[in-house]
Amino acid sequence: MKNWKKPLAAVLAGMLCIISMPQVQPLLPAFSAAAAEKTGTVGALTYILESDGAVITKCEETAEKVVIPEKISGKPVTEIAEDAFQFCENLTSVEIPDTVQTIGKNAFWSCHKLQHVTLPKNLAAVGDNCFRSCGLLAELEIPVTLQKIGLDAFCDTAWLKNQQTENPLVQVNHILIDATTCSGTAVEVPDGVTEIGNFAFYNCGNLQKIMLPASVTKIDWGAFWQCSGLETLTVQGNLAKIGESAFSDCTKLSAVYTVMSEDEWSNVQIESGNELLEQATIHYNSILEELLLADLDNSGSVDSTDVFYILLGVAQNAVGMDSGWTPAQEKAADIDGSGAVDSTDVFYVLLYIARNSAGIPTTWEMLVA
Known part of the structure; x- marks a missing residue:
């Protein structure tokens, strides 16, 4: 008698499943309708x-x-x-x-x-x-x-x-997004730029020297890709990241000058594709061969301290005294390249600071031109 109970139980269980299935079916269209509403x-x-x-x-x-x-x-x-x-x-x-x-x-x-x-x-x-x-x-x-x-x-x-047309160094909210129309051999990125955007200097074949102010913390993917003439990179400090292939095909890049220490440079995140940069000679804690224009204190930015040094030197020259500038400082103070540092150069420095502080991206080329 016990042998027939198990098959019967299985049949009854199957019938119960079949009977219960219609109760589940109405839920499926409701689920599909909910998805369609999205x-x-x-x-x-x-x-x-x-x-x-x-x-x-x-x-x-x-x-x-x-x-x-x-x-x-x-x-x-x-x-x-x-x-x-x-x-x-x-x-x-x-x-x-x-x-x-x-x-x-x-x-x-x-x-x-x-x-x-x-x-x-x-x-x-x-x-x-x-x-x-x-x-x-x-x-x-x-x-x-x-x-x-x-x-x-x-x-x-x-x-x-x-x-x-207005400025070959195109900025958006302190990001340099395009510099592909730059034709000079040396480019000084304006103080206040915080990031060099993706492929910003792509294929600038004439570029030999690039100078980055202390405000730049990031160089994005491919920023200097195929800058085949680039020889020297100057970094004023605070750089935190160099993106993938930022210096790819920069076959002449041989020297990096930075005020950063070797330990600080080792903390810079350098992504793949930058072997040519890593093979260049890094000059740590270096007094740069050339100061950025108007940056007399070599801080990586142009501010009121630089104005003070320029005004002091101009005033001392006016009364027959030595300006106290080093040759590099005198060259950096000669904004218009006239061969003499005077009130015109002071005017340009003040205007440069005022415009950039007001959020108006301004380069020296724009002012002097």
């Missing part, structure tokens, strides 16, 4: 809802003027995804709300008719090629919050070309 369209835009906000993922290619809403389904729009507007060839204008913090790579690449973009006040990052080949985009009001700028984010835009 994506949708508003106007010409496609979006996806995430836990902390909405992301714009696509725009209709026929769209001409687009206003991105601040909120979708009660959630703030925080991001424009990569490729979202790419090849929207009819797009002429887009207004981006202040809720957006990130614009992904290729987001507006090749929007050839795009002329007007309202960038959000809280924008923190733009990806690689973000506005690349937006040839008619001439004006951009870039917020001070923008600190991460991808490779070629503004390449082939009218805005970048205008900036290059």
